[in-house]
Structure formats: structure tokens, C-alpha cells
Amino acid sequence: MTHSRHSSPVIAAALALLMCAFVAGPVFAQRPTAKNPGSYHGEQDFPISWKRYYSYAEWTAIMADLQKKYAAFADIRSIGKSRMGRDQYLLAITNKATGTAESKPAMWIDGAIHGNEVNGITCSLYVAWYLLTRYDYDPFVHDLVDRTTFYILPGLNVDANDSYVRFPNTENNPREPYRPTDDDGDGLYDEDQTEDTDGDGELSMMWIEDPAGDFKLSPDRRRFVPVGDPREPGQRFRRIGGEGFDNDGDGRINEDDIGGPDPNRNFPFGWALDSGYPYPLSESETRNVFEFQLAHPNIFAAFHFHNTGRLIMFQAPLAAPPPQGETDESRQRAAEQFAQRLAELRKTNKYAYLLDRRVAPEYQGDLDVQQDIVTAGSRILKDYRPTPSGLAGQAAPAAYFMLGAYSYLIELWGSQPGEADVDGDGRVDDEEFLKWIDLELMGEGWITPRPFTHPDLGPIWIGGSAKKHIGRTPPARYIETEALRNANFVLYCASQFPRVEVSSIRVRPATGDLLWIDAVVANDRAYPTFSDRAVALGRAVMDRISVTASDNIAVLDLPQAPVVTDPLNPSATADVVAGEPREFRLGARSTKRFAALVRMKGADGWVEFTVTSKAGGTATRRIALTAR
Numbered sequence: 111m112t113h114s115r116h117s118s119p120v121i122a123a124a125l126a127l128l129m130c131a132f133v134a135g136p137v138f139a140q141r142p143t144a145k146n147p148g149s150y151h152g153e154q155d156f157p158i159s160w161k162r163y164y165s166y167a168e169w170t171a172i173m174a175d176l177q178k179k180y181a182a183f184a185d186i187r188s189i190g191k192s193r194m195g196r197d198q199y200l201l202a203i204t205n206k207a208t209g210t211a212e213s214k215p216a217m218w219i220d221g222a223i224h225g226n227e228v229n230g231i232t233c234s235l236y237v238a239w240y241l242l243t244r245y246d247y248d249p250f251v252h253d254l255v256d257r258t259t260f261y262i263l264p265g266l267n268v269d270a271n272d273s274y275v276r277f278p279n280t281e282n283n284p285r286e287p288y289r290p291t292d293d294d295g296d297g298l299y300d301e302d303q304t305e306d307t308d309g310d311g312e313l314s315m316m317w318i319e320d321p322a323g324d325f326k327l328s329p330d331r332r333r334f335v336p337v338g339d340p341r342e343p344g345q346r347f348r349r350i351g352g353e354g355f356d357n358d359g360d361g362r363i364n365e366d367d368i369g370g371p372d373p374n375r376n377f378p379f380g381w382a383l384d385s386g387y388p389y390p391l392s393e394s395e396t397r398n399v400f401e402f403q404l405a406h407p408n409i410f411a412a413f414h415f416h417n418t419g420r421l422i423m424f425q426a427p428l429a430a431p432p433p434q435g436e437t438d439e440s441r442q443r444a445a446e447q448f449a450q451r452l453a454e455l456r457k458t459n460k461y462a463y464l465l466d467r468r469v470a471p472e473y474q475g476d477l478d479v480q481q482d483i484v485t486a487g488s489r490i491l492k493d494y495r496p497t498p499s500g501l502a503g504q505a506a507p508a509a510y511f512m513l514g515a516y517s518y519l520i521e522l523w524g525s526q527p528g529e530a531d532v533d534g535d536g537r538v539d540d541e542e543f544l545k546w547i548d549l550e551l552m553g554e555g556w557i558t559p560r561p562f563t564h565p566d567l568g569p570i571w572i573g574g575s576a577k578k579h580i581g582r583t584p585p586a587r588y589i590e591t592e593a594l595r596n597a598n599f600v601l602y603c604a605s606q607f608p609r610v611e612v613s614s615i616r617v618r619p620a621t622g623d624l625l626w627i628d629a630v631v632a633n634d635r636a637y638p639t640f641s642d643r644a645v646a647l648g649r650a651v652m653d654r655i656s657v658t659a660s661d662n663i664a665v666l667d668l669p670q671a672p673v674v675t676d677p678l679n680p681s682a683t684a685d686v687v688a689g690e691p692r693e694f695r696l697g698a699r700s701t702k703r704f705a706a707l708v709r710m711k712g713a714d715g716w717v718e719f720t721v722t723s724k725a726g727g728t729a730t731r732r733i734a735l736t737a738r
């Protein structure tokens with residue numbers, strides 16, 4: 111590869127000037143491959159601020175610019191349009207020189223299926239930027255982009271995503287796709303939506319003075335707090351609700367806001383009418399995604415970015431029915447054994463994770479893999495906690511149960527950061543939360559209550575709540591840290607996609623002019639070459655091994671049965687490979703032995719094994735044979 115392709119002479123010159131100003135001595139040019147953690151890694155080849163959220167127009171422009179600058183590694187396409195006609199743009203990232211995107215195992219990444227969860231857009235976009243800018247500078251990324259494809263859809267629910275970023279909203283809205291829905295059954299659709307009543311750019315709460323009210327102002331007058339003792343004198347308030355007007359004059363405020371079904375209940379697996387209505391994949395936003403995924407069987411694993419709560423949710427196989435004859439006692443014993451096993455693991459790895467779930471034997475592999483992966487994830491993400499995901503019509507179970515792809519749902523960030531829990535009772539109360547805002551954000555992020563004259567309600571108060579980017583989406587200063595840690599986890603998973611190799615090959619004399627050629631096939635990664643679920647779905651493509659030889663060497667046709675490779679150890683066996691390619695399955699971090707029986711006809715020659723695996727790649731290894 112050439113390495114000067116992406117370097118920007120202007121930026122390099124600017125950096126050099128800066129360095130000259132502060133450092134006496136030689137100034138070094140950029141190095142194509144990083145030599146140490148202090149090296150340049152391409153960050154300024156495509157400068158971008160990760161300290162703010164981007165609107166639809168902005169983030170899609172970033173995607174287009176990335177694709178243009180790194181055209182050898184990225185394609186951009188629209189997978190379809192949203193209800194309001196916005197394109198759902200997807201980046202496909204891989205080194206095209208080493209094969210097409212569709213020919214490589216792929217990681218699917220999407221963000222913000224829930225419109226308000228826009229830190230998922232940042233995290234997805236960050237992965238794209240990280241891969242592309244580091245390709246020439248970071249051997250780890252270089253290798254990943256050569257071997258793997260990343261399908262990245264930063265914003266899934268584009269209409270609601272754009273609104274959330276650009277307009278005053280609470281942290282919780284808008285969340286759903288814009289299917290018109292008559293929430294109050296008056297025959298009108300979305301006729302009374304929330305509004306920023308006082309025009310301060312935030313959606314807060316409305317309160318009204320009422321001598322019979324249950325609330326009062328806190329001593330610092332920043333919050334409305336419940337009245338403890340009704341005999342206590344002072345001003346009283348009643349809570350009205352979120353900011354808005356009575357747009358249709360029915361006496362109620364905000365009773366028919368925008369938004370239809372929960373898009374993450376609209377996927378086909380485990381779908382239910384009440385939250386996923388009116389039918390599976392009814393929303394163009396979800397349908398476009400699932401149709402793309404169905405058409406791309408190279409998708410090996412999937413990440414879905416949500417907020418909030420710092421969780422690594424993973425799709426585990428379903429629990430098996432309890433074994434025959436299970437008693438309270440045997441259940442108790444199993445629980446104790448589980449706790450013991452986990453305690454044992456945690457002696458050497460404090461991040462070790464085990465799910466207390468019995469699964470059918472044919473799914474044990476998938477469960478083991480997921481536990482292995484999320485153990486690494488909780489180390490990379492630190493204060494994130496692994497937990498199995500739900501099933502009800504969500505994107506992650508559809509990816510696993512219907513496509514056979516390992517899937518993860520990350521609940522980013524959290525409104526209650528651990529350090530805010532000052533008294534350590536495991537929860538962050540309002541007072542602690544406000545203290546956290548004061549100390550960590552220097553007070554930025556709180557809406558102090560103030561009087562306002564409402565056109566329908568008269569004199570009211572508005573305020574006493576956190577601003578938009580506090581609870582569910584991180585304030586600007588934390589965005590990049592979150593995105594970096596999560597990118598690391600996604601890339602770790604991609605680095606654990608299977609990789610087949612012929613790790614050893616050797617000759618073992620048989621009898622006369624017959625020789626055994628033994629080969630060991632290995633996959634040293636955390637994922638097997640396909641999931642247990644892919645097997646059950648019939649979507650698995652078996653791994654194959656074949657043997658070829660030079661003209662003077664004949665590979666003998668033997669039945670495909672195990673043969674003992676060590677006469678002193680009858681359990682040491684290998685599977686015979688003969689004229690026909692042999693199918694097999696290579697597990698996670700495992701090896702498999704094969705043997706071919708060959709006859710040499712005098713002259714020197716060679717024997718070669720070739721392994722092909724849909725996700726694990728192709729490997730060949732040849733051994734030269736010398737005539738005796």
C-alpha cells in the first residue's frame with residue numbers, strides 16, 4: 111500500500127510549524143504506521159469535532175465527505191427512505207483492493223433507532239471515522255479493514271433523529287417514527303404536540319401556584335420538592351406537565367404528540383401488536399434495515415446503539431426447559447455450582463461474566479462465545495454491565511434468531527453516573543444529581559424555575575428539570591470518551607471474527623511408499639466460523655478442507671473416517687481428507703486435525719491443504735516432499 115495518499119500537506123505543515131514553535135530540535139514527518147501510542151494516527155487527516163451532536167444534514171454530509179476522501183475504503187448508499195422522505199444513508203467500509211464488501215464477514219452497526227438516542231449516531235459515525243483515518247497509521251485497524259466489512263447506519267430513525275438534535279425537546283422525545291397516530295381517539299392525528307412554551311430552547315415542566323398543591327420550591331429555589339408536612343407555611347405548587355399549549359382547545363395539553371409504534375418493537379422476532387403495531391416491519395425505517403440485512407448473509411455480528419444505562423446487552427440463546435426430574439434441591443445445587451464457578455473465574459478476571467441460564471446443548475457454543483465477548487466488553491467499557499437482551503420485536507433478537515448473527519445492544523451513557531451517588535446507597539437522588547451537575551458541569555444543564563404567563567393558563571412557573579443533553583445523551587465534554595470506548599469494543603469484536611489457518615503440516619511415514627500428511631487447522635479467535643443459531647436456521651456454510659498434490663504424488667481415496675495418528679495414544683485422531691473436499695465446522699479458539707494418505711512415485715513433490723471458510727477466510731499450506 112502507499113501511505114501518502116491521505117496525508118494533508120496543509121495540516122502537516124501547520125503541525126510542523128506548531129511543533130517548531132514549542133520544541134527545539136528535529137521535526138519529524140508523519141509516519142505511515144504508528145510506532146507507539148504517542149504517534150500520529152491520522153486524526154487530523156479528517157478533522158472533526160466529537161464535542162457536539164450533528165443534525166441529519168450535518169452527519170450525512172460528514173458521511174459523504176468521508177466516503178469521498180477515503181473512496182478506496184468506503185461506499186455510501188441509501189438503503190431506503192423514511193416516512194418523511196429522508197434517505198437512510200449507510201457506509202460500507204472495507205479495503206476494496208482485498209475483496210468486495212459482500213465477500214467478507216461483516217459487522218453491522220446502527221444507532222438511534224429511538225429518535226432521541228442520538229449519541230448512538232455519534233458512536234456509529236465515530237467507528238467509521240476511526241477506521242478510515244487510522245487505516246494507514248494503525249496496524250490493528252489496517253488488518254481489520256483489509257479483512258472485514260463494516261456496514262454503518264449512524265442514524266436509523268432519521269426523521270426523529272433530526273428533530274431531536276435541532277429542536278427543543280425533552281430527553282425522551284421524539285422517539286418513534288412519524289406514523290400518524292391518534293393518541294386520544296378524537297379523530298385528529300397528532301393535533302396537540304409539545305411546544306417550547308417560553309421559547310428558551312428547552313422543554314421543561316409547567317407548574318401552577320395552588321394552595322392545595324403538594325409541591326414547594328426547594329430552599330435553593332432550583333427544584334420543586336414534595337411538601338413533607340402539610341402544616342408547614344409557604345407557597346404551594348401543582349404540577350401541570352410538560353411545556354405546551356392546548357392546540358385543539360379540548361382542555362388538555364400535549365395529549366396527541368407525534369410518533370407511532372416503538373421501532374425497536376417493530377422487528378419480526380417476538381413481535382407483539384401492542385407496542386410494535388400495526389404489523390412487523392410496518393415502518394419503512396425498520397423494513398429497509400431488515401431487508402438489507404436479509405440480503406447480506408455476510409453479516410456476522412450486529413451492534414445497536416441505544417441509551418441509557420451503561421449496559422452491554424447481548425443476545426443469548428433461549429433457556430432450555432428444566433431437566434427431567436428437577437427438584438428444588440437440584441436447582442439449589444445448580445445455583446450454588448454456578449456461583450462457585452463465577453467466583454472461581456473472578457479470582458483471575460474481575461470482569462468475568464456468566465449468565466445463569468441453561469440452554470440446549472446445541473446452543474451452548476453461542477452462549478459461551480457471548481460470555482467470552484462481553485467479559486472483554488465490560489473490561490473495555492469499564493462501568494458498563496453485561497446483561498442478556500430482550501426478545502420482543504427488537505432488532506437484536508431478529509439479527510440473532512432470524513439471521514444467525516451474534517448481536518449486541520449497547521445502552522450508552524447513563525443519567526445516574528456512579529460517581530454522583532455520594533452516599534453510596536446505589537441510587538442518585540435529585541439532590542445528588544443536581545450536585546453532580548454543579549460540580550461536573552459547573553452548573554450547566556439545569557433549568558431554574560421561573561414565572562411565566564401562559565396564554566391559556568395565566569401565571570405559571572416553568573423549570574426545575576435537567577436540560578436535554580444531560581440524562582440520556584452525554585453533555586458535550588463526554589461525547590468523545592463514550593464514542594472511543596464503544597468503538598474499541600466494536601472493533602475488538604470484529605477482531606475476534608473467525609480466522610482460519612493451517613497452523614502445522616507434517617509428514618508421518620505409514621508403510622512402504624505410503625505417507626500420512628497431517629495438518630492442523632486452527633481458529634484462534636473468540637468466534638467460531640458460524641453460530642449455532644446459523645446452523646439451526648440452515649444459513650450456515652460449512653468450512654471445507656481439500657488436499658492437492660504434485661503430479662507424482664497420489665492422494666489415496668479413503669473413507670472419511672477418523673484415523674489414529676499416534677499408536678501410543680488411541681485418542682489422538684485426525685479426520686481423513688481424500689479426493690473430495692471435506693466439510694467441517696471450526697469452533698471458537700479451537701483446532702482440528704486432518705490427515706491425507708499419499709503415495710510417492712520417486713521424484714520430489716509437494717502436498718497442499720486448502721481450507722475455506724465463509725467468515726474465516728481461506729488458508730493454504732504446502733509441504734515439500736523429498737524422494738528417499
Ligand SMILES: [Ca+2]
Pocket residue numbers: 291292293294295296297298299300301366
Ligand atoms: Ca388526536
Ligand SMILES: [Ca+2]
Pocket residue numbers: 290291292293299300301366367368369
Ligand atoms: Ca399522535
Ligand SMILES: [Ca+2]
Pocket residue numbers: 306307308309310311312313314353
Ligand atoms: Ca422551554
Ligand SMILES: [Ca+2]
Pocket residue numbers: 302355356357358359360361362363364365
Ligand atoms: Ca389539547
Ligand SMILES: [Zn+2]
Pocket residue numbers: 224227374416417418
Ligand atoms: Zn433505545
